[in-house]
Amino acid sequence: MITIINDFKTIQIALYLSDLDKKDTSVYRFLLPKLMTSHTDRLDSRMKMSLELENLYGAYFKIRVERFANLSVMSIILTIVDPGIVKDKELLESALSLLKEVLFDHAHFSKDIFDEEKRMLIEQWETLENKKRLFAQTRFYEHFFEGDLYGYPLSGTKNDLEKINLDQMMTYYQDVIKHSPIKVVVNGPIDPHSLTTIKQYLDIDRPCQIPFETKFRDPRPVKVIEEMTSDLQQAIIKLGYHFGIFRHDSLYNAAVILETVLGGYPESRLFKQIREDKGLCYDIGSNYDYYKGVLMIAAGVDQTQVQFAIDEIQKLVAHMIDQGISEDELKHAKAFYTHQIKSSLDSQSVLTKRAFIRDLLHYNESVEERLSEIQKVTTEDVKHALKSLILDTVYVLKGDTV
Amino acid sequence: MIKRVDERFHETVYILKLRNGMQVHILPKEDPYYTTYVELSVPYGAIDLSYRVGNQILKTPYGSAHFFEHKIFAMPDGDAFGKFSMLGVDANAMTSYHQTSYLFTATENVMEALDHLLKMIDTTYFTTENVENEKSIIAEELKMYLDDPNVVLQNRLMENLYHQHPIRYDIGGTLESIMEMTPEILEMMHQTVYQPSNRLITIAGKVDIKVLKAYFKAYDQTHPIKVHKPKIMYPKEFKKPLKRMDVMNLSTNIDKLLIGIKLTPRRLTPRDQIKREMAIAMMLNILLGSSSQAYEKLLEEQLINSSFSIQTTFENKAESIMIYAETKKIKRLKSVLVRLLTEDGYELITKDAFDRYKKAYLGQFVFALNNLENKAYLYGKYHHMGSSLFEVVDLLSDMTFEEVKNSFHEMKKPYMSILINQKA
Numbered sequence A: 001m002i003t004i005i006n007d008f009k010t011i012q013i014a015l016y017l018s019d020l021d022k023k024d025t026s027v028y029r030f031l032l033p034k035l036m037t038s039h040t041d042r043l044d045s046r047m048k049m050s051l052e053l054e055n056l057y058g059a060y061f062k063i064r065v066e067r068f069a070n071l072s073v074m075s076i077i078l079t080i081v082d083p084g085i086v087k088d089k090e091l092l093e094s095a096l097s098l099l100k101e102v103l104f105d106h107a108h109f110s111k112d113i114f115d116e117e118k119r120m121l122i123e124q125w126e127t128l129e130n131k132k133r134l135f136a137q138t139r140f141y142e143h144f145f146e147g148d149l150y151g152y153p154l155s156g157t158k159n160d161l162e163k164i165n166l167d168q169m170m171t172y173y174q175d176v177i178k179h180s181p182i183k184v185v186v187n188g189p190i191d192p193h194s195l196t197t198i199k200q201y202l203d204i205d206r207p208c209q210i211p212f213e214t215k216f217r218d219p220r221p222v223k224v225i226e227e228m229t230s231d232l233q234q235a236i237i238k239l240g241y242h243f244g245i246f247r248h249d250s251l252y253n254a255a256v257i258l259e260t261v262l263g264g265y266p267e268s269r270l271f272k273q274i275r276e277d278k279g280l281c282y283d284i285g286s287n288y289d290y291y292k293g294v295l296m297i298a299a300g301v302d303q304t305q306v307q308f309a310i311d312e313i314q315k316l317v318a319h320m321i322d323q324g325i326s327e328d329e330l331k332h333a334k335a336f337y338t339h340q341i342k343s344s345l346d347s348q349s350v351l352t353k354r355a356f357i358r359d360l361l362h363y364n365e366s367v368e369e370r371l372s373e374i375q376k377v378t379t380e381d382v383k384h385a386l387k388s389l390i391l392d393t394v395y396v397l398k399g400d401t402v
Numbered sequence B: 001m002i003k004r005v006d007e008r009f010h011e012t013v014y015i016l017k018l019r020n021g022m023q024v025h026i027l028p029k030e031d032p033y034y035t036t037y038v039e040l041s042v043p044y045g046a047i048d049l050s051y052r053v054g055n056q057i058l059k060t061p062y063g064s065a066h067f068f069e070h071k072i073f074a075m076p077d078g079d080a081f082g083k084f085s086m087l088g089v090d091a092n093a094m095t096s097y098h099q100t101s102y103l104f105t106a107t108e109n110v111m112e113a114l115d116h117l118l119k120m121i122d123t124t125y126f127t128t129e130n131v132e133n134e135k136s137i138i139a140e141e142l143k144m145y146l147d148d149p150n151v152v153l154q155n156r157l158m159e160n161l162y163h164q165h166p167i168r169y170d171i172g173g174t175l176e177s178i179m180e181m182t183p184e185i186l187e188m189m190h191q192t193v194y195q196p197s198n199r200l201i202t203i204a205g206k207v208d209i210k211v212l213k214a215y216f217k218a219y220d221q222t223h224p225i226k227v228h229k230p231k232i233m234y235p236k237e238f239k240k241p242l243k244r245m246d247v248m249n250l251s252t253n254i255d256k257l258l259i260g261i262k263l264t265p266r267r268l269t270p271r272d273q274i275k276r277e278m279a280i281a282m283m284l285n286i287l288l289g290s291s292s293q294a295y296e297k298l299l300e301e302q303l304i305n306s307s308f309s310i311q312t313t314f315e316n317k318a319e320s321i322m323i324y325a326e327t328k329k330i331k332r333l334k335s336v337l338v339r340l341l342t343e344d345g346y347e348l349i350t351k352d353a354f355d356r357y358k359k360a361y362l363g364q365f366v367f368a369l370n371n372l373e374n375k376a377y378l379y380g381k382y383h384h385m386g387s388s389l390f391e392v393v394d395l396l397s398d399m400t401f402e403e404v405k406n407s408f409h410e411m412k413k414p415y416m417s418i419l420i421n422q423k424a
Helices: A023-038 A046-055 A091-104 A111-126 A132-144 A158-163 A166-179 A192-202 A252-264 A269-277 A303-323 A327-344 A348-360 A367-375 A379-386 B064-071 B080-086 B110-122 B128-146 B149-161 B183-193 B209-222 B270-288 B293-300 B330-342 B344-348 B351-369 B372-384 B391-398 B401-410
Strands: A002-005 A010-020 A060-068 A071-081 A182-188 A223-229 A234-242 A281-289 A294-302 A390-399 B002-006 B011-017 B023-028 B036-042 B050-053 B056-059 B090-095 B100-106 B200-205 B231-233 B245-248 B255-263 B309-315 B318-327 B416-421
Touching: A002 A348, A010 A091, A010 A192, A010 A348, A023 A046, A023 A060, A023 A071, A023 A091, A023 A111, A023 A158, A023 A166, A046 B293, A046 B351, A071 A091, A071 A348, A071 B351, A091 A192, A111 A158, A111 A166, A111 B293, A132 A223, A132 A234, A132 A294, A132 A390, A182 A192, A182 A348, A234 A303, A234 B128, A252 A269, A252 A281, A252 A294, A252 A303, A252 A327, A252 A367, A252 A379, A269 A281, A269 A294, A269 A303, A269 B128, A281 B128, A294 A303, A294 B128, A303 A390, A327 A367, A327 A379, A327 B080, A327 B090, A327 B100, B011 B209, B023 B209, B023 B372, B036 B110, B036 B372, B050 B183, B064 B090, B064 B100, B064 B128, B064 B183, B080 B090, B080 B110, B100 B110, B100 B372, B110 B209, B128 B149, B128 B183, B149 B245, B149 B255, B149 B318, B149 B416, B200 B372, B255 B330, B270 B293, B270 B309, B270 B318, B270 B330, B270 B344, B270 B351, B270 B391, B270 B401, B293 B330, B293 B344, B318 B330, B330 B344, B330 B416, B344 B401, B351 B372, B351 B391, B351 B401
Parallel strands: A002 A182, A223 A390, B023 B200, B245 B416
Antiparallel strands: A010 A071, A010 A182, A060 A071, A234 A294, A234 A390, A281 A294, B002 B011, B011 B023, B036 B100, B036 B200, B050 B056, B050 B231, B090 B100, B255 B318, B255 B416, B309 B318
């Protein structure tokens, strides 16, 4: 168990369940936290679970499934108010008892709730095309991460959902509870007595022995995909770059600065040149995935300006690769990124997740060391990192009536 | 400087009232804490389009507050974002129906960034060229929203609910209205709405009270003029909706149902208005929240999915409820919801549920205080309403079951507008 003690006004109790990311378990892992937190053997309906949470001063579960390179992590986080503020001595123990039930007390899952969850997820798939940005993102990922698990939906496909049955789900749950690596993180105003109580309930850690692997396929000739959809006023552009710089690489901090200068903040080149100077879009930005070693650019542009916008973005990137970045850009990006790291230390949720990831991936670097490493990045390092940037995928979602 | 302490939530507020009318409210957070959050807000938002200054009535196009929010970042020596970035702070701005806020978070250079923020608000640089360029950027922003069928449907529902009130239109205005914007309109807005007497500065997190006090004392001396606040004017609005039933055929893969209910605004004290808003929100949660029988039944009968939502709007002279659902059984859902909201629901509002929700609301309040940005935003919101953030908890404990139960009668069938989107 990892314990973080501070003076936030809430206590977070987080359970992280890790496993190797696999196609055939995606659908189970997506559904399982939903089922576990919607009911238990004692609280056998959604309504009863909601009543219980409301009685705990509106305590809430936050559930998620995420990918970290080759790992899939399910998280179930229960947040309660500081019992001292509401002067309720039983609150912590009631919350711990509920969390334990959510984890272990499922002799069976309700067929009705299982069917409901399936139906709602299937309806989400059926309506995906109506959520244009999410649709474009899903399609872009399918192409950019072709042949890679990152291209496979976290929820599994609609077909996976349709095929899954309650018995299979139950078997998967029992396997997870018996064998899955599990880590508990507790974060908040916790006194020694409360900590003892928490340990009595949740002394359940199981270490993760799965080797962590960051890799991506080799570069390929640029793949261009243009798709049409109805009722679209603004085209969505996505560009995927092969980068090959990962979290553990020596050029990692240079890559972070590079991405910040390119499209990571309002002073970035994409924001200033494509949005502010050329007025081609409202939203534009970049994103660096350091577990996959890729960099992505996304923008929404006027339908009639699609090719012009793509050309301008490519020119901007090519110019950056050729000329590098200025000392001023480096200084500003470092200041901005340093601020992001420091301010994130004031977020309880970030601290909880960071503690888990550091434990999972065995990162020992302190925040001060990290900040110091960022300060050491030079324009030459960034230029070096820029040489690894190779355009790989261009995806455009357009309206069918331009 | 006034100091107020709230023992229950371990919060302290320092209040500075400047001679020029500007107020500064500081909510410090003890070490170890890295971030300072600064928000400058004016009680002027998207629905504030007409105002009286002296004998003059000034009118601005839909989307003016939002347009102004974008353009005030333009400075004679470049975009204000540049300097914020150079200082390593994260700046942003947002416009709601009733308020416009300019904010930044900083872990270094707080005073320099604060000074830059005030300079930005005090300096106008509106040119024909930069206003024209902004029109194309905002047009892309509006188009981005219009690509979401739910936004299109919500906009239509508001147009059907309201005859004249500016809430009929999106906060950003329309693709047509933004084209009416000129440097002169923006300049006039600055002179009337953005003067110090209209501004509230909320600072939360890591602060140095002495340095802040000295800074604002100096600012007050260099900006001594107190300008009277303009009187905002709203058109007279009918109680009943403009259109009670409407059908659209946007290309979606599932039918959608939106129910809008117009509420009748009342002349109340700020405290009573906040209580009224809480009572209505609580009543709706008891009726249709995740712990309600009705919600469970709707799921069981496969009438709704995870997109089901309830939203309340309480703005000047415009108050409403909106219920949104995606469904494969639209006729049945419509009939169940209309009956529940206007007839059957009253008996489902029980004292047990009320007591439970009071506890849950207290919890939600504490959750909000845990996040610096939420805390500062809510602090500003309740200040502009004429109340204070910490008073809200007292109002919650004063709330009676009868107040919540009786608020059910605010929902009347003739005040309801229904919008259906039949999938293509």
